Structures are given as C-alpha cells and as structure tokens.
Amino acid sequence: MDQKKIDEILDDFDGSHETFRLYKDRLVLVLQEILNKSEIPTDSISGSLMTRGDLRSSLSQDIVSYNSFSEVEGVVSIRVVLMFHDDIALTAELLKREFFIEPLQLSHNESLEQDRFGVSINKFFLMVSEEKSGQMEYARFSSLKIVLTIRSTFQDAWFGVKEKFVQMARSGLIGEGNMNQLAQVSYLIKMADAELSRIRFSLDEKNQKRQVQAPPKEVVHIRTEKQGNKVKENTVQNKEVSHFNDGKPEFSEVTMRTFRDNLERFILDDQTIRNIDRNISDYYDTALTYNDEFVDTLARMYSNARIIKTDSIKEALDNGEPLVREMMKHLYDDIYQKRSEYIHKGTCLLVMFFILLAKTGSVDIIRRHVGGHLERTGISDTEFANNILLYYKKSAGTLKDGT
Known part of the structure; x- marks a missing residue:
C-alpha cells in the first residue's frame, strides 16, 4: 500500500x-x-x-x-x-x-x-x-x-x-529437528485435552447413573375414602424425571472429527493398525482417492487384518456403506489430498469399524468386537462401548447436550 x-x-x-x-x-x-x-x-x-x-x-x-x-x-x-x-x-x-x-x-x-x-x-x-x-x-x-x-x-x-x-x-x-520434536509435544497435549474431556464425560455419566439409581420421589397424599368418622389417606409416590438445561443449544451435529479425536487414544501403538497403515500406504503409494474402490479396498484389507467381525459388518463395508463414505469427508479436510499428517489411514479404517458396530445399537456386540484395543487404556469394554454409542448418536444429531 x-x-x-x-x-x-x-x-x-x-x-x-x-x-x-x-x-x-x-x-x-x-x-x-x-x-x-x-x-x-x-x-x-x-x-x-x-x-x-x-x-x-x-x-x-x-x-x-x-x-x-x-x-x-x-x-x-x-x-x-x-x-x-x-x-x-x-x-x-x-x-x-x-x-x-x-x-x-x-x-x-x-x-x-x-x-x-x-x-x-x-x-x-x-x-x-x-x-x-x-x-x-x-x-x-x-x-x-x-x-x-x-x-x-x-x-x-x-x-x-x-x-x-x-x-x-x-x-x-x-x-x-527441534520443531519436529515440538510437533510431538503438540500431539501429547492434544491427547491430554481429549483425556480431560473424557474425564468430564465419565464424571457426568456417573452422576446421571446415580440419579437414575436413587431418584427423588414426590409423595402425594390423597384423601379418597371416608370410613365412619375416619378419612383413609392413600399415599402415591411419583418418580421424578431428571431435567436438563433446556437453555443450552441442541447438539444438532457433533462432527466425526471429534469422534476420531476421542478414538485415537485407544489405538496408539496397536500393531494391527500399524500393519493396516503400511498395507494401505503400499497399495496407494500415499495418494488417497475418495471413491467406492477405495472403500472396497479398505474392506478387503480389513478382512485380512484378522479383526473379529460379523457378516453384517463385513457386508456393510464391502458394499461401500454410505455412512462410511460420509466419514471420509470428515476425516480428511481435502478428500483428494496426497498425505495427511495427523490422520492415520489405519485409524480411518478402525473408526469405520466402530461406526458400523455402533449402528447395531448393541453394547454387547461392540464389547465382543473391540478385541485387544483396550489393553493399555485402563477403560472397561462396557464403558468403551457406551462411549462409542453416545458419540455415534450425537453425530446423528439425535441427542441434546447433557442427555
């Protein structure tokens, strides 16, 4: 100027x-x-x-x-x-x-x-x-x-x-080299950020369970029958339903990016995921393409990874499940980009797997298929399954904040 x-x-x-x-x-x-x-x-x-x-x-x-x-x-x-x-x-x-x-x-x-x-x-x-x-x-x-x-x-x-x-x-x-080390520190802080949110979520969940187990009761005395000079008094106990803050805006959508961030900590140092990463990288020479062939190839590699599966989940992957393809849009800022620094391609596949598990709506099915991914986390398979279902429901816009 x-x-x-x-x-x-x-x-x-x-x-x-x-x-x-x-x-x-x-x-x-x-x-x-x-x-x-x-x-x-x-x-x-x-x-x-x-x-x-x-x-x-x-x-x-x-x-x-x-x-x-x-x-x-x-x-x-x-x-x-x-x-x-x-x-x-x-x-x-x-x-x-x-x-x-x-x-x-x-x-x-x-x-x-x-x-x-x-x-x-x-x-x-x-x-x-x-x-x-x-x-x-x-x-x-x-x-x-x-x-x-x-x-x-x-x-x-x-x-x-x-x-x-x-x-x-x-x-x-x-x-x-120092800046590369700093990037590693960034990732550790990012994990701590996600962990802090998980702790908050876990505490909120425990408080809600406590409310359900011991709900406050409202006692209503109703004078209904007159017997001679005495009035019989009936007691009715009504369970009080928990109310959430309606003043907060609805979770119209929680993006799959947030979903991915919360899953990353479950798959660190997992050898199976490393192998999948390597296979996908070799197959595509790190050039990612967003199309049905890519999804089908991931499905075939998923089959060879020896992760426990059900026929319905395998079929959904092989058919290029629309929700899986929608996942790709959120996992990659640019679906045609040639490399991704933060998103492991094996992570992408595993998240697809969890999404399809969550679609069943069954905690038991998810628990049976998480395999050894929880060994280092200190979290129970039931808690993990409940988290997966909650994130999936939020991503579909079916829950309000706090529910």
Whole structure:
C-alpha cells in the first residue's frame, strides 16, 4: 500500500479508537454473561485492541490492499478460553443466537500448519446481528468486524508455547529437528485435552447413573375414602424425571472429527493398525482417492487384518456403506489430498469399524468386537462401548447436550 493510503487509514483509526475500545469492553461483559448463564466451564474471556504501531506494521506488511479503514479486519480481537475443547462448537452455536458469526478463512499456510492443534480452525468473525443493529446501544458498532477466537485451556497454553518457539526458529536459534520434536509435544497435549474431556464425560455419566439409581420421589397424599368418622389417606409416590438445561443449544451435529479425536487414544501403538497403515500406504503409494474402490479396498484389507467381525459388518463395508463414505469427508479436510499428517489411514479404517458396530445399537456386540484395543487404556469394554454409542448418536444429531 502507498504511504498516503496508510496515513489516511491511521487517521481514521485515531478517530475511531475510543469506539473500538468501548465495544471491546462491552463485548467481554456480554460474552461473560452469556457463558455464565449457559454454565459452560470457562477459564477466561479477554479482549485486545490494536495499537497505532500494530496497525501501521500490519498495513506495511500485509499483501492485502485496503481502500478504507472500515475494510481492516482484526482491529479488535476477543479470546474465549474454555475448560474443555468439546464445548467449543457448542459455544459458537450459542453465540450465534446473539451475534452474526462466520468462520474466519484461513490462509494457505495456516491450513497446512502441521502442529496447529486446532488453534487456527477455531477463529470466527463476529458482528452485531441484524436484529441488534437497530438497538441504540449497538447501532454505532453495527459495522465493526471483530475476530473471535475460542480455545480450550490446553490449546491456549500450546499456542503461547508454539509462538515462542516459532520466534526462536525465525531467529535461527532452533532447527527443523527441534520443531519436529515440538510437533510431538503438540500431539501429547492434544491427547491430554481429549483425556480431560473424557474425564468430564465419565464424571457426568456417573452422576446421571446415580440419579437414575436413587431418584427423588414426590409423595402425594390423597384423601379418597371416608370410613365412619375416619378419612383413609392413600399415599402415591411419583418418580421424578431428571431435567436438563433446556437453555443450552441442541447438539444438532457433533462432527466425526471429534469422534476420531476421542478414538485415537485407544489405538496408539496397536500393531494391527500399524500393519493396516503400511498395507494401505503400499497399495496407494500415499495418494488417497475418495471413491467406492477405495472403500472396497479398505474392506478387503480389513478382512485380512484378522479383526473379529460379523457378516453384517463385513457386508456393510464391502458394499461401500454410505455412512462410511460420509466419514471420509470428515476425516480428511481435502478428500483428494496426497498425505495427511495427523490422520492415520489405519485409524480411518478402525473408526469405520466402530461406526458400523455402533449402528447395531448393541453394547454387547461392540464389547465382543473391540478385541485387544483396550489393553493399555485402563477403560472397561462396557464403558468403551457406551462411549462409542453416545458419540455415534450425537453425530446423528439425535441427542441434546447433557442427555
């Protein structure tokens, strides 16, 4: 951009700085109120405002050319840090009730970043909704486009660590080998993030079972019969049904990506899966193709892997089960990509296997077919089967949050 245009935008920024500051402070308070009411466990909500120096540097380096200050994005940034990563999608849906929110388009480098650990993909543009833009307190903010980031506590911690190392790499203080080691740390933190959510889920499940085993009872005394001077009193006990927070948005969809993340920890270091990975890689030379032939080939390799199976599951795989093909869309950002850093192809196959097991709706069937995949996890086959069924039902949009 030419210097004259930069100076014009900076002058407009100076004149609008106070408006942006007020809006930042207001947004933080509004988001705190919304999340407090929703009872979503939140670590922190904070806002930041570009300084004049930040904006000047951005305009000087940015490859995008702006015609006016109103086109500049990210002058105000809001960061919401949640305790659990599986509340991120829920929070985004919740905020859509109050604001206009759209996913932020990632740059090519961000979308290919190997160790992003989900940090980059949880960015959104937030604007005043059409309904609120007519309200006096929001009218002057209606044209402002805010960058909203929603992270888990682990993601937020990882982002800070990674930024430090990236700066060191740019300064030549660390090499590529160190960055590869850092990517391994990223994966460990990612596993810890998923484990924290699993612990929360397990505790919630135990509390719900406790409620079912010892439900509160409502005693109703009904005076019904008169015998002489005495009134016979009948006692009726009604079981009270548990109620969930209807104020939370529905889980209209929990993506298979989340499903995959929760399954990864069950298959680490599994030799069978490594063999499947190797066979698929040899067969396709790492070039993945999304078509029926690919699904059928996976089915044949699945048969040769000696995983316990039933005829109905084998038949579903051989026929290119539509749900399995739908899985592929969620497992790979680009179904034609030639390599995937985080998604093992054998993992993909195993998830297909679990999906088809879950379709039976039977805990017993799932328990019989999990094989030796639970040996290192410390989780019972019954608990694993129940988890699989719950994730499958959520992915089909059949459950509400908390049910």
